[in-house]
Amino acid sequence: MSNNSDVIIVGGGVVGLTIARHLSLSGRKVSLFEKGACGQEASWAGAGVLTPTNPHRQDALHQFRDHSLKLYAHFCVAVQEESGIDPAYELCGELGLLLTENDVRIAEADVRAVADQSMPDGKSVIEVLTPESLRDLAPWLTTELFGARLKRSTAQIRNPRLMAALYGACEKAKVTIHEGTPVVEFVMEGDHVVGVRTDKERFSSEVVVLCTGAWSSQIDKRLASLMPVHPVKGQIVLLKMDERPFGPVVSRGKQYLVARQDGHVLSGSTEEPEAGFSKRSSAAGVSQLMTRAMAYVPGLSQASVVGSWAGLRPGTPDDRPYIGPVPGWPGLMAATGHYRSGLILAPATAEAVLAMLDGQTYAIDLTVCQPGRA
Ligand SMILES: Cc1cc2nc3c(=O)[nH]c(=O)nc-3n(C[C@H](O)[C@H](O)[C@H](O)COP(=O)(O)OP(=O)(O)OC[C@H]3O[C@@H](n4cnc5c(N)ncnc54)[C@H](O)[C@@H]3O)c2cc1C
Structure with missing residues (x-):
């Protein structure tokens, strides 16, 4: 096979792009494959809320989340310097x-x-x-x-801008990005994954990192038993006021309102695992999100309605991501299944993947996130 890289990343969402940038800055030759355009799926559709962990939970995943949040401000400054695009990180409370x-x-x-x-x-x-x-x-x-x-300590970012900044940072770091290029299967030598095949060509690498979000069980159906990932649709409604109506994120359970500096307000989000891969906005979803927005902040009844959208969170049976080598598939690593927290967890996920590739022990024990766990 020609087209050699040290690492192939499959999937150009926040997880794939953050890992690609991090590995490329560490000196590896990285190629990334994205079936559509980078950063247009869940990572675009999310609300960009960076909320700290439940203070009563101190397990490894929560330490990992808090660690990733600590990396965030610096991460945003770095990708802004590299790309010229400001992800609008704000410690809003x-x-x-x-x-x-x-x-x-x-x-x-x-x-x-x-x-x-x-x-x-x-x-x-x-x-x-x-x-x-x-x-x-x-x-x-x-x-x-x-x-x-x-x-x-809750912060927010404008995630579509973060995605554009990450794309620019990856280009600057010389990641080779193939958009409109779905990976259709892994190239195997025996039981080793040695590359990927698109509908036109084969590409080889020492390691393939699977970052395909909600679609992660689709390239090879055998992976579904080791690391089942399913789509969990979430809808958001976008409103606009002339001026920013409030600063802090307003939340109640899984519902939230996020006000951007320019007066846009996001009301999110629904949780619809039964919707499969549909990204349709529904009357029921929009109505629920509008009703809650006006109940929590009555002044929003004066807002203009800009639109609505839905994205597909990568859900897992135990709500924990899959990060690490896939057992029985040498050459394949997973970084997927980040469910409601992929934007939060991306910087620490990239750090952990690099440590694993370097054969180092990562500072936080991620056994709870191992692919193939029972
Ligand atoms: C409504 C909503 C609100 C959210 N709010 C927040 C929030 O406030 N904070 C937070 O931390 N998280 C939030 N999330 C969750 C977060 O968006 C996800 O966890 C995160 O985006 C997952 O990132 P990803 O890169 O794994 O997936 P994605 O962004 O979906 O990227 C996966 C990529 O893989 C590509 N792909 C798939 N199959 C192939 C293939 N065969 N070949 C090539 N490419 C392929 C896809 O096209 C896609 O671009 C929210 C999600 C939603 C839907």
Whole structure:
């Protein structure tokens, strides 16, 4: 086979592009294959909320998430310098709405769990705000609340811009990018993966890294038993106000409102595993997201409706990603199944993949993310 690389990345979403950039900067010759255009699937469709882990959970995956969040500000500065595109990283904070007395008790337990941590300016990481203080601090919020949990370390990025910045950073790092080029199968020598085949050509590499998001069980159906990944549709509605109506992310469970600097507000998101690979916006989904937006921030009833879209999160049976060598498939690594947190986890995933390729022990034990786990 001609077309040699050290590493082939399959999939040009946030995970594939971040890994491609990282491996190329480490000195490897990297080729990336994307079936459509890079950064147009889940990584574009997401909301770009970078929210910290549940303070009561300290397992390896949560350490991994917190570590990735710590990398983020620097990661955004680096890709901006390399590409000239600003991903608009902003430490905006988050107000989690407390709608019942039990919500308040849970939030107070969260505050106790992080009592030994503080922000760089010395302020507490989590604080419970009373309805009275919210009337001064966030008069734009609904008053039908028992309070709000302020998480000061939540940030946001404009993920379509991050994708454009990553693309530029990969070009600068001399990653060879093949768009409109689906990988149709792995090239095998015995049981070793030694490259990929597109509909036109074969390409060889020492390692293939599978970063195909919701489509990860599709190239070779045998992988579905080792690392089953399924699409979980999520819809978002985009609104626009003349000015930014609020700063912090507003959240309630899996629902959130994200206000961008220019007055755009995202209301997200639905969770529809039954929708398969459909990316259709539905009347029911849009109606639910609009109703919640206006219930949480009544002033949004004045907003213009810009549009709606849906994306496919790569879901797994235990909600954990698959990161690492695929057992029984020498030459194949996985970095997929990041479900609701692929934007958050991309920088640390790239770091972990590089450590594994270098034969180093990664600082966080990612056994919980191994492909082939029971
Ligand atoms: C509505 C919504 C809101 C979200 N909000 C957030 C959020 O706030 N924060 C967060 O961290 N995460 C969020 N997520 C999740 C996040 O978007 C995903 O976890 C992340 O984008 C997954 O990245 P990926 O690169 O694995 O997948 P993708 O971005 O889907 O990229 C996979 C790529 O692989 C390509 N591909 C597939 N098959 C092949 C093939 N055979 N050959 C070549 N290329 C192929 C696809 O075309 C695609 O471009 C959200 C997701 C959705 C849908």
